[in-house]
Amino acid sequence: MGEPRWLIAPAWLWMVTFFVAPLGFMVAFSLGVNEGFFTVKFGLHADQFQRLWDPLYLNIYKDTLVLASIGTVGCLLIGYPFAYFLATRTSKYRTLLFFLVIVPFWTSLLIRTYSWVLILNEQGPLSSFMQTVGLIDAPLDILYTKGAVLIGVIYDYLPLMVFPLYVAIERMDRSLIEASRDLGCSRWQTFRRVTLPLTFPGIMTGCLLTFIPMMGEYVVPTILGGAKTFLVGSLVSNEILTAIDWPFGAAVSMGLIAVMLVLIIVYLRVLGRRAEEGLGSVL
Amino acid sequence: MSASAERVTATRALELGGDRAVTRALRAHGALVYVFLYLPILVVVIYAFNEARLVQVWQGFSLKWFGEAWRDPTLRRGLWISTYTATATALLATVLGTAAALGLRNVGRRTRTAFDGFMYMALITPELVAAIASLMAFVTVGLPLGPLAIVITHSIFNVAVVTLILRARLAGMDRSLEEAARDLGATRWATFVQVTLPQLLPAVAAGALLAFTFSFDDVVLSTFVSGPGSTPLPVEIFSALRFGLSPKINVVAVTTLTITVTFIVVAQVLLRRAERRSAATLAAEVTDA
Numbered sequence: 342m343g344e345p346r347w348l349i350a351p352a353w354l355w356m357v358t359f360f361v362a363p364l365g366f367m368v369a370f371s372l373g374v375n376e377g378f379f380t381v382k383f384g385l386h387a388d389q390f391q392r393l394w395d396p397l398y399l400n401i402y403k404d405t406l407v408l409a410s411i412g413t414v415g416c417l418l419i420g421y422p423f424a425y426f427l428a429t430r431t432s433k434y435r436t437l438l439f440f441l442v443i444v445p446f447w448t449s450l451l452i453r454t455y456s457w458v459l460i461l462n463e464q465g466p467l468s469s470f471m472q473t474v475g476l477i478d479a480p481l482d483i484l485y486t487k488g489a490v491l492i493g494v495i496y497d498y499l500p501l502m503v504f505p506l507y508v509a510i511e512r513m514d515r516s517l518i519e520a521s522r523d524l525g526c527s528r529w530q531t532f533r534r535v536t537l538p539l540t541f542p543g544i545m546t547g548c549l550l551t552f553i554p555m556m557g558e559y560v561v562p563t564i565l566g567g568a569k570t571f572l573v574g575s576l577v578s579n580e581i582l583t584a585i586d587w588p589f590g591a592a593v594s595m596g597l598i599a600v601m602l603v604l605i606i607v608y609l610r611v612l613g614r615r616a617e618e619g620l621g622s623v624l
Numbered sequence: 625m626s627a628s629a630e631r632v633t634a635t636r637a638l639e640l641g642g643d644r645a646v647t648r649a650l651r652a653h654g655a656l657v658y659v660f661l662y663l664p665i666l667v668v669v670i671y672a673f674n675e676a677r678l679v680q681v682w683q684g685f686s687l688k689w690f691g692e693a694w695r696d697p698t699l700r701r702g703l704w705i706s707t708y709t710a711t712a713t714a715l716l717a718t719v720l721g722t723a724a725a726l727g728l729r730n731v732g733r734r735t736r737t738a739f740d741g742f743m744y745m746a747l748i749t750p751e752l753v754a755a756i757a758s759l760m761a762f763v764t765v766g767l768p769l770g771p772l773a774i775v776i777t778h779s780i781f782n783v784a785v786v787t788l789i790l791r792a793r794l795a796g797m798d799r800s801l802e803e804a805a806r807d808l809g810a811t812r813w814a815t816f817v818q819v820t821l822p823q824l825l826p827a828v829a830a831g832a833l834l835a836f837t838f839s840f841d842d843v844v845l846s847t848f849v850s851g852p853g854s855t856p857l858p859v860e861i862f863s864a865l866r867f868g869l870s871p872k873i874n875v876v877a878v879t880t881l882t883i884t885v886t887f888i889v890v891a892q893v894l895l896r897r898a899e900r901r902s903a904a905t906l907a908a909e910v911t912d913a
Binding site: 349363367370429436438440441447450451453464500550553558582605 | 657660662664665668720726729730735739743745750754756759816820843844861862865866874881884896
């Protein structure tokens with residue numbers, strides 16, 4: 342109880358030095374100009390952003406936004422009924438069932454993504470199963486397409502959607518549903534006018550937490566996307582690791598930060614005071 | 625109407641008006657989601673025991689790839705680097721995060737909100753952005769890429785995780801025990817060591833285990849800041865995957881899964897126990913001591 346306040350200082354300093362300051366370096370790079378191999382002229386140049394404002398690159402952003410949107414909606418459609426199922430179990434099973442969602446989330450994203458290569462490939466178990474059943478008559482051709490990337494991101498980030506939804510549904514005042522039904526609302530009306538508004542902070546939080554990492558995803562498109570899928574994450578890593586054009590790579594990442602900031606502002610605006618409740622539910 | 629009857633009605637109401645079809649549909653959907661969550665993990669485990677050199681084809685049960693993978697010097701090296709960087713990250717994040725969580729109990733609302741905002745930003749920022757920002761900073765100031773750089777970048781996310789876990793635990797703790805200890809004349813330090821710390825320890829251990837797991841599994845941050853000769857295991861797998869599949873990858877995947885799942889399960893059990901351990905039992909211990 343009597344712990345001194347300065348105990349927060351080391352963590353604070355650490356985060357400022359190794360999280361905030363590097364972001365400052367990235368901003369500096371994005372305002373610089375590449376002058377050959379590993380030489381960057383710093384200054385206040387808008388060159389990188391002008392270059393970014395080109396249909397070629399804007400289309401990559403558009404493709405990524407579309408993928409992240411579909412992925413987020415997919416997570417919500419799968420995650421909402423699932424979170425509802427979880428939250429309405431008796432407390433004995435609830436703990437165990439919730440625990441079973443946490444475990445895969447904390448295990449290696451790389452391995453979980455890689456396993457889809459084993460499942461989705463032409464000679465894989467899914468392909469043979471679907472051919473045997475007669476759903477398809479040629480080997481399954483989905484690996485190394487956008488479809489596979491979509492499956493991958495939904496699989497990887499579903500738990501991040503489920504956690505806040507679960508908390509929101511569990512906290513909901515259950516008697517309100519009963520009241521709504523007693524007053525003559527249909528099941529659908531009750532869901533739309535009572536359950537949905539009450540769990541709205543959970544929905545918003547879940548969407549924020551899945552959309553942002555999907556926008557900057559780099560591992561999933563590399564493993565499941567093949568050469569045809571080129572997303573913002575692939576562009577950034579390409580500029581940094583292969584093209585060695587750091588100023589441009591930094592500018593592309595600034596685009597990701599811009600998307601993130603816009604979403605956070607929208608989130609805080611829409612939820613207002615309920616934002617803290619939404620975010621606080623995640624851990 | 626009795627209280628229990630009331631609760632039954634309320635539960636039924638929550639199950640969308642007690643409608644059986646809906647309840648069944650929710651249950652079936654729930655089962656399918658669990659299949660979706662665990663099938664890929666199961667598939668990797670099964671394929672690690674596949675005899676075939678060609679990963680995609682099942683040829684029969686065999687343990688031979690385990691031997692091959694565990695003898696591979698590149699993979700062994702990767703495992704060693706991952707293990708010690710993850711251990712260092714976990715220690716660092718646990719010390720910084722625990723201290724911060726304790727200090728946060730006594731700061732004003734405004735400082736706390738600012739600090740929280742900071743932590744949430746660290747959690748939410750795409751790893752890729754953090755990775756290249758760190759790379760640019762390290763190269764500019766001349767900090768060499770390699771184990772140290774890996775530990776530093778991994779620690780950012782983990783300091784936030786540990787802080788939040790411990791804060792949640794501290795918020796659920798009964799402060800009256802600490803007050804009692806102080807009233808009975810214990811010094812600040814004695815109160816901390818004998819009352820606060822024992823209650824906090826399971827959560828500290830859980831935070832450390834989770835930080836280790838995250839660091840051990842990370843691929844994005846390490847891809848950018850590990851220098852030549854210090855490639856952690858996940859980065860080795862990631863680059864191997866780009867050149868094609870190999871049965872050894874399945875073995876590495878299963879080995880990694882076994883380590884991390886064990887850690888996660890232990891961490892979660894510790895957290896649950898800490899929550900359940902009532903103030904009453906602790907009070908008894910204090911009296912005994």
